Amino acid sequence: MRLPRREEISVSYLVLGAAILVLVILVAWPMLLLFVNTVIVDSEFTTRLWREVFTRRQNYTALRNTLYIGVLVTLGSTVIGSFFAWLVGRTDLPFKGALKALLMLPFLMPPFIGAIAWETLLSPRSGYFNKAFMSLFHTTTPLLDVFSTWGIVMVESIYFYPFVFITVAGALERMDPTLEEAARTAGAGMLKVMKDVTLPLVSPSIMAGALLAFAASISNFGIPLFLGMEKGFFVLTTRIFIYIKTQSASFEGLQLGATLSVFLLLASGTAIILEGRLLGGRKYAILAGKSMRPHIVELGRWKPVFLALCLVFLFVAVLAPIGSIYLVSLLKVYGQPVRWENLTLNNYYHELFKDSMIRGALRNSLVLSVAAATIVMIVGSVIAYVLVKTRIKGRKVVEFFVMLPYSIPGTVVAIAMLLAWTGKYGPNLYGTLWLILAAYCAHFMALGVKSAAASLEQVHTSLEEAARVSGANWLKTFGDIVAPLIKPGLVAGWLLVFIPAFRELTTSVLLVSTHTMTIGVAIYNRLEDGYFLLATAMSGIILLLVFVGNLVITRVTR
Amino acid sequence: MSEVRLVNVTKTFDAVAAVRNLSVTIRDGEFVSLLGPSGCGKTTTLRMIAGFERPDQGEIYFGDEVVSSGEKNIFLPPEKRKLGMVFQSYAVWPHMSVFDNVAYPLRVIKMNRGEVKETVDHALSLVKLEGLGSRYPHQLSGGQQQRVALARALVMEPEVMLLDEPLSNLDAKLREEMRFEIKDLQKRLGITVIYVTHDQAEAMVMSDRTVVMNEGLAYQIDEPRKIYEQPADRFVADFIGLINFVECEVIDERTVLLKDGTGVHKVECGIGDFNKGERAVLAIRPENVSLGAGPIRGTIKRAVYLGNVLDYRIMMGKIELRVQGEAGVIYNEGEEIDLAIGRCLLFPPQAC
Ligand SMILES: Nc1ncnc2c1ncn2[C@@H]1O[C@H](COP(=O)(O)OP(=O)(O)O)[C@@H](O)[C@H]1O
Ligand SMILES: [Mg+2]
Numbered sequence: 001m002r003l004p005r006r007e008e009i010s011v012s013y014l015v016l017g018a019a020i021l022v023l024v025i026l027v028a029w030p031m032l033l034l035f036v037n038t039v040i041v042d043s044e045f046t047t048r049l050w051r052e053v054f055t056r057r058q059n060y061t062a063l064r065n066t067l068y069i070g071v072l073v074t075l076g077s078t079v080i081g082s083f084f085a086w087l088v089g090r091t092d093l094p095f096k097g098a099l100k101a102l103l104m105l106p107f108l109m110p111p112f113i114g115a116i117a118w119e120t121l122l123s124p125r126s127g128y129f130n131k132a133f134m135s136l137f138h139t140t141t142p143l144l145d146v147f148s149t150w151g152i153v154m155v156e157s158i159y160f161y162p163f164v165f166i167t168v169a170g171a172l173e174r175m176d177p178t179l180e181e182a183a184r185t186a187g188a189g190m191l192k193v194m195k196d197v198t199l200p201l202v203s204p205s206i207m208a209g210a211l212l213a214f215a216a217s218i219s220n221f222g223i224p225l226f227l228g229m230e231k232g233f234f235v236l237t238t239r240i241f242i243y244i245k246t247q248s249a250s251f252e253g254l255q256l257g258a259t260l261s262v263f264l265l266l267a268s269g270t271a272i273i274l275e276g277r278l279l280g281g282r283k284y285a286i287l288a289g290k291s292m293r294p295h296i297v298e299l300g301r302w303k304p305v306f307l308a309l310c311l312v313f314l315f316v317a318v319l320a321p322i323g324s325i326y327l328v329s330l331l332k333v334y335g336q337p338v339r340w341e342n343l344t345l346n347n348y349y350h351e352l353f354k355d356s357m358i359r360g361a362l363r364n365s366l367v368l369s370v371a372a373a374t375i376v377m378i379v380g381s382v383i384a385y386v387l388v389k390t391r392i393k394g395r396k397v398v399e400f401f402v403m404l405p406y407s408i409p410g411t412v413v414a415i416a417m418l419l420a421w422t423g424k425y426g427p428n429l430y431g432t433l434w435l436i437l438a439a440y441c442a443h444f445m446a447l448g449v450k451s452a453a454a455s456l457e458q459v460h461t462s463l464e465e466a467a468r469v470s471g472a473n474w475l476k477t478f479g480d481i482v483a484p485l486i487k488p489g490l491v492a493g494w495l496l497v498f499i500p501a502f503r504e505l506t507t508s509v510l511l512v513s514t515h516t517m518t519i520g521v522a523i524y525n526r527l528e529d530g531y532f533l534l535a536t537a538m539s540g541i542i543l544l545l546v547f548v549g550n551l552v553i554t555r556v557t558r
Numbered sequence: 559m560s561e562v563r564l565v566n567v568t569k570t571f572d573a574v575a576a577v578r579n580l581s582v583t584i585r586d587g588e589f590v591s592l593l594g595p596s597g598c599g600k601t602t603t604l605r606m607i608a609g610f611e612r613p614d615q616g617e618i619y620f621g622d623e624v625v626s627s628g629e630k631n632i633f634l635p636p637e638k639r640k641l642g643m644v645f646q647s648y649a650v651w652p653h654m655s656v657f658d659n660v661a662y663p664l665r666v667i668k669m670n671r672g673e674v675k676e677t678v679d680h681a682l683s684l685v686k687l688e689g690l691g692s693r694y695p696h697q698l699s700g701g702q703q704q705r706v707a708l709a710r711a712l713v714m715e716p717e718v719m720l721l722d723e724p725l726s727n728l729d730a731k732l733r734e735e736m737r738f739e740i741k742d743l744q745k746r747l748g749i750t751v752i753y754v755t756h757d758q759a760e761a762m763v764m765s766d767r768t769v770v771m772n773e774g775l776a777y778q779i780d781e782p783r784k785i786y787e788q789p790a791d792r793f794v795a796d797f798i799g800l801i802n803f804v805e806c807e808v809i810d811e812r813t814v815l816l817k818d819g820t821g822v823h824k825v826e827c828g829i830g831d832f833n834k835g836e837r838a839v840l841a842i843r844p845e846n847v848s849l850g851a852g853p854i855r856g857t858i859k860r861a862v863y864l865g866n867v868l869d870y871r872i873m874m875g876k877i878e879l880r881v882q883g884e885a886g887v888i889y890n891e892g893e894e895i896d897l898a899i900g901r902c903l904l905f906p907p908q909a910c
Pocket of ligand 2: 601
């Protein structure tokens with residue numbers, strides 16, 4: 001008698017083996033080299049690199065700045081995120097749906113484009129907010145200088161509060177409202193219920209969101225690059241960037257960068273692991289399965305106040321930067337007042353049709369992001385299938401390697417790629433798109449696996465089993481039942497990878513060469529070369545693409 | 559041919575023994591229920607028959623053919639077993655219409671279109687879903703989805719049907735209705751049915767025989783009536799219907815002695831394998847206590863009117879008895895009455 005089930009098991013082991021091989025090439029091997037290269041120089045064990053990194057004053061300063069900014073941004077994000085999550089989740093504020101969608105907008109904004117946008121509003125002389133402030137109060141001191149520590153903290157808080165907002169809003173939505181109702185019937189007032197029941201129950205989610213914001217802040221590169229370097233303010237990511245760029249072509253510089261990046265890795269890794277623990281441990285205790293009517297707090301006569309607060313915040317922090325970037329991109333000369341005769345479409349025309357460097361960058365970014373999204377979704381679905389639907393041994397190991405780069409800052413991924421694939425330990429991919437593609441695939445693999453796994457989990461096993469007893473074999477079941485059901489999820493997942501890959505800066509800035517320019521790096525170069533208006537036009541194009549892409553995602557997943 | 563035989567089947571998950579050494583033969587055309595509390599291994603048993611789990615040990619035969627054998631490393635995959643199966647969650651495919659759901663097994667064997675239409679229409683009429691073929695699952699009620707699942711399982715005219723708690727997600731009235739419809743279908747089509755349920759009433763009403771399971775073991779395999787009247791042990795007696803357990807002592811072949819804390823009572827009862835002087839547990843069904851006359855005196859502690867019967871809790875000294883009496887004669891709470899214990903059974907003291 002034939003044993004098809006056995007064959008099937010060996011097929012899944014084969015597939016798993018292939019997935020592991022991909023992960024080893026993309027993740028495990030480069031990460032191993034990252035650690036090895038901090039203690040081995042010229043095939044000898046040495047602590048020289050560590051001593052060198054430790055004896056540099058600038059490195060201490062960068063580390064201190066990173067943590068300082070990280071802590072302040074975490075506080076800011078947590079306050080903003082939790083407050084608005086409660087406001088749109090648990091009060092009788094009007095237009096909650098629309099407010100919620102608008103409050104999520106900063107999440108879509110690439111942080112480095114956010115930095116450019118805020119430069120148009122808060123640069124000390126020409127920023128619109130500062131100019132308005134100075135003329136209104138007849139002063140020469142600006143409201144806030146965006147090129148300062150506080151400027152960086154504010155801009156990062158605005159782009160990272162959605163991490164807190166999403167986790168807390170989710171927890172509030174899923175919390176069993178009868179828990180709060182029980183406290184009300186026990187005689188506790190609205191405020192007391194919030195303090196004694198609601199807050200303790202959502203506090204793990206607040207903490208988790210805060211840790212995500214912290215990790216995002218310390219691994220961010222674009223904002224401190226655009227807002228900090230001007231005045232010589234460095235954090236770890238920009239410091240590593242300097243190591244690589246100023247000592248480029250030297251392996252020594254790379255190794256020093258690697259040593260410094262181990263710090264970054266440890267800090268963000270710890271935050272992400274803690275976050276997983278927090279939600280993993282307590283999640284199920286307080287959450288009811290079905291979505292129920294939440295317990296609504298009546299704002300009463302405070303309603304207009306809260307609504308006004310919400311609208312002012314949305315205008316100032318969310319809409320003004322987006323509007324301002326488009327406004328500036330239409331100017332003939334930066335700093336001109338916004339009048340009809342000063343407006344032009346030339347910046348867009350130039351970026352899209354005139355400049356071959358930009359055209360090359362657009363083409364590269366398109367090729368890279370399409371390829372990365374496709375590879376990640378194919379490999380990711382296979383891995384997700386093994387993780388979600390099978391019980392074969394070794395899947396935990398795979399899960400670890402998949403989720404590993406999720407917690408690794410893009411800067412660190414880039415350095416690991418440079419170590420592994422620039423000739424010293426095998427093929428030299430430097431100067432080719434393959435190097436960047438490998439980095440993107442490693443960096444976004446977790447995102448692909450997560451979205452594929454999320455759609456696979458929706459497909460109850462009995463749906464597959466019903467096809468099996470109907471006479472379909474494993475392959476036919478996959479084609480007829482599983483594939484059609486997860487298709488929308490996979491399309492959304494593809495876009496979720498495609499969009500951030502298309503406008504990527506952090507990783508590619510360390511990996512590009514003249515022929516492999518990406519669009520994110522092109523914008524950076526525009527700013528470096530002083531073409532501010534062209535940079536805003538390019539940012540405007542990218543933003544449009546991001547917003548359209550996200551509309552498509554909400555469409556297909558609805 | 560459509561006899562299903564399990565021989566010493568064992569399945570362990572990690573440390574949990576889900577099914578232990580189960581042997582049962584389900585005869586051609588028979589309706590057999592697997593009954594037991596949640597987690598006792600019913601679904602696992604069904605899934606081993608369907609081919610979704612491999613037994614660690616033991617064999618499963620369809621007629622003379624071995625379909626699973628741990629020892630001989632034989633395993634026929636589910637798609638080759640030619641079974642009909644209805645899942646607890648219905649497992650109706652949400653991206654296919656009712657017609658396509660039911661037609662799927664036929665399309666797998668590449669039946670031609672005309673025949674598919676005819677066969678599906680017939681299956682839909684069997685489950686009273688004529689004319690709903692073009693609907694999608696989200697446009698159907700729970701009961702209708704249930705029928706789609708049933709039609710899909712029946713469409714290939716399988717000789718054996720497996721059903722895993724198919725009615726547990728329906729409301730009480732619909733559940734009652736579907737019990738009879740499923741039973742009726744089974745009789746009309748003459749198929750063998752293996753039916754998983756945790757609802758004893760369902761098992762009683764529908765089955766020719768019932769397998770009472772607990773912690774992976776089959777405690778008793780018998781007709782419903784036998785299971786109720788002659789439960790094999792204390793677990794089965796307790797699980798099926800209501801029952802009182804009272805400690806007692808065997809005094810001779812026909813009599814046991816009850817001590818209720820204030821006095822002693824002699825009760826007549828066949829003692830089976832028990833010896834004189836041994837301690838035992840007396841099991842009495844509520845309807846086997848007659849009220850109004852008898853050697854034992856008790857006090858009504860609670861009386862609950864249930865429509866067709868009155869449900870009493872009666873204190874017999876320090877022992878509380880659950881008794882059901884006719885609705886014609888009503889005793890009030892606090893009243894003293896005489897009672898007599900009729901049919902009863904003896905179990906060993908510790909067994910449970
Ligand atoms: N896939 C599985 N992995 C691990 N344990 C399982 C699995 N399936 C069932 N079990 C365990 O086996 C036991 C019997 O389960 P099951 O057959 O589903 O019970 P029932 O259907 O009678 O409620 C339970 O303790 C359950 O937790
Ligand atoms: Mg079950």
